Amino acid sequence: MAGLKRALPLxxxxxxxxxxxSxxxxxxxxAELAGYAGGRSGWLAILVAGVLVTLSxxxxxxLTALYPSAAAIRVWIRRGASDQLSMVASLVYVGTVVFVIAADAFVLGHVFLxxxxxxxxxxxxxLLLGLVTLLNLRGIKVAGWVQDLNGLFLLGSLTVVSLLALGHVPAPHWHTAFQLGPNWIQALALGVxxxxxxxxxxxxxEEFQDSRVIPRGMFMALGLVTVAFGLFALAAQMVLPGHGLQSSPVPQLLLGRAVLGGWxxxxxxxxxLTTAMTTFNGGLATASRFLYAAARERLLxxxxxxxxxxxxPKNALVALAAGALILAVVVYATGVYTLLINVGAAVESFMYALAAWLVLSLRHREPNRPRTFRVPGVPWTTVLTMxxxxxxxxxxxxTASGIPGPVPWPLVFVAALTGIAWWYVRRVVPTLKAPTRPARAPTGSDV
Amino acid sequence: MSALRDTLAQFVEACNRNQRLQQMNHDWDRLILVQPDDADERHWIRYHQGVAALMPGEDSPDPADLLVEGASGVLVSIFSGASTPTEPYMSGDLRVRGAQDDVMRLDIIALLIWGE
Structure with a gap:
């Protein structure tokens, strides 16, 4: 294999x-999952979710060892299932990025409040979504080391603040950390x-010299996220009085104040703020390039x-930012952020199940293609994951989404999103892909 | 000369004929290795100060910034403009390794030469 001049490190x-x-x-x-966990066992739901996500x-x-590509799921699903399913899943996946940006905007708004x-x-x-969009349009990028530092700053900060908080918890309270409520499975589902x-x-x-770096990186990251957010859940449930964790849109600020006062x-x-801005920046940059590629192949x-x-890709970037802003305004005005959390958890869970199925399918379809990483225990582990x-x-x-009534709105939302994407792929994409000219010849046309 | 090398030579010429492309790539100094996985060939394209050059021989003293791999037919198809790079890339038939911005730049080069 030929070496690359520049490669990213572990x-x-x-x-x-x-x-x-993060x-x-x-x-x-x-906060939401803690409400379902019962007692103060939200941390346990996160721990078990972390173990299950490690399977995923x-x-x-x-999959990435088989086809290391920036197009990722678009390639894997196309090879392991079908082109149509690949297009539908990719569109739903990009929708999830917009949800996460809108949901982070909700938190950001309340932090400023x-x-x-x-x-x-x-x-x-x-203002901030506009600022990030403008910086992206100007081609100004956050340096890699800043992004590296920011992710670790969040996890490190959460771990330190949570440990300081737990140091003050009286011994009689600790037994509640293992009390499981009747809705603990829902807490686990939201833990995803x-x-x-x-x-x-x-x-x-494609940017790593050795594709085995990606699995190592993901496993280590999952460990860090599990520890940091598990400790945060435990500390917040132990320290914040009554239903303080569930009733505030900014429980992290309450915990910080309870432990270290104003500091x-x-x-x-x-x-x-740094976390939300990183989500805005990373989400918009990644998703806009996906939209660019999808438009180049006439999917969009x-x-x-x-x-x-x-x-x-200016139009893709502006369309995403506008979509995220509209959704953020709706969520902020209605306060139904739990709908986004539940939809996000559901979409990701289904995607993890699909990834497991793709591993099985590609083992069958392309058994001889080299893989630098193989899931142990196939087919049992993949079937279990599915x-x-x-x-x-x-x-x-x-799970209840904060909207009154018996309708499972997250399920309706996921079904509607998938249905619209399916309709779009069946009806609109063929017209976009229809040839408009007989052959490609060199041109000086503007882009 | 193989069909792929012939195609790459024409691709390089098309790059150098396009003024906007030369302007866009004036500070994009990159070494690109094109390697079919069904033939024992290696072709190097150097971009320097907006000018592309197909390097002689199959070896380079420097490591590549971008590595483009796929079946010979796929590579000929995209470097001749018969198809966009996006389609085989999205199906896994074309593999490009290197920084994401450089991968995207390759697609933009094709876009500027052959349009949508």
């Missing part, structure tokens, strides 16, 4: 995976959300492949 695989999983909305996901990480590791109560949170959301995005490091596979409050403000309208003079994540996906999709 450190970047770990920090990218951990950083993408969105600011995770704090509210922890091994599937992603084999806690700091400056006189200024509407929506104004900050619009804490890890959403860990696998988005796989599109970087702790501001520390967690900085953590929340060609207008989305237009570039500005800095080679940034069953578990389909179950958790259904659990997350049928």
């Amino acid at each position: 450190r970047t695989a770990v920090s990218t995976s951990a950083g993408l999983a 969105a600011a909305i995770n704090f509210l996901a922890v 990480a091994s599937n992603f590791s084999e 806690a700091v400056l109560p006189g200024v509407p949170g929506l104004l900050w959301i619009a 959300f804490v890890f959403v995005g860990f696998e988005w490091v796989t599109p970087l596979a 702790g409050f501001w520390w967690m403000v900085v953590v929340s 309208p060609p207008a989305l492949s237009r570039l500005n003079d800095r080679l940034v 069953v578990v994540f389909v179950g958790l996906g259904v659990g997350a999709a049928t």
Whole structure:
């Protein structure tokens, strides 16, 4: 294999995976799952979810070892299943990125509201989302080491603050850390959300000299995320009085204040802001390039492949930012952020189940293609992963979303999203892909 | 001369004829290795100050910035403009290793030469 002049190190695989999983909305996901866990055992739901997600990480590791590509799931599903399913899943997946950006915007707005109560949170959301979009349009990139540092700053900060908090917990309280409530499985289903995005490091596979770095990076990142958010769940449930964890949109600020007073409050403000900004930046940059590629292959309208003079896919970027802003405004105005958490957890769980199935399918379809990583215990481990994540996906999709009434809105939302994507792929894509000219000849046409 | 090398020579010429491309790539100094996986060939393209050159021989003293791999037919198809790089890339028939921005730049080069 020929060597590359520049290759990313293991450190970047770990920090990218951990950083993408660590969105600011995770704090509210922890609060929501803690409400279902019973006692103070939210940490246990995160720990078990982390172990289960590790099973899924091994599937992603084999898939990326088989086809290391920035197109990732688009390639794997196309090879392992069909082109149509690949297109539908890719569109739904990009939708999830927009949800996470909107959900982080909700947290960001409330953090600013806690700091400056006189200024509407929506104004900050619009300003900061606009700023990140503008920087991206200008082609200004956050340096890799800044992103590396930011992911580890969040996890390190959470671990330290949580350990300091737990140091003050009286001994009689500790037995409640193991009390499981009747809805603990729902807590486990929502626990998957804490890890959403860990696998988005796989599109970087082409930038590593050795594709085995990706599995190592994902496994290490999952360990870090499990420890940091598990400790946060335990500390927040132990320290915050009554239902403080569930009733506040900024539980991380409450924990920081409870442990270190004003310093702790501001520390967690900085953590929340840098995390949300990283989510905005990483989400918009990655998803806009996916839209560009999808438009180039006529899965999306060609207008989305237009570039500005800095080679940034401007229309794709603006469309994503506008979509995220509209969704953020709706969520902020209605307060139904739990819908996004539940939908995100459900979509990811179904995607993890699909990844397990793809491993089986590609072992059958392309048995001789080299793989630098193989999932141990196939087919049993992959079948187990499929069953578990389909179950958790259904659990997350049928969990109450904050909207009154008996309708399982997350399930309706996931079904509608998938249905629209399926309709689009069946009806609209064929017209986009229809040949418009007989042959390609060199041109000086503008892009 | 193999069909692939012939195609690459024409591709390099098309790059150098396109003024906008030369302007866009004036500070993009990269070494690209094109390697079919069904033939024992290696071709090097050097981009320097906006000018592309197909290097003689199959070896280079420097490591590549970008490695482009696929079946000869696929490589000929994309470097001749018969198909966009995106389609075989999305199906896994074309593999490109290197920084994501450079991978995207290759696609943009094809876009500028042959349009959508």
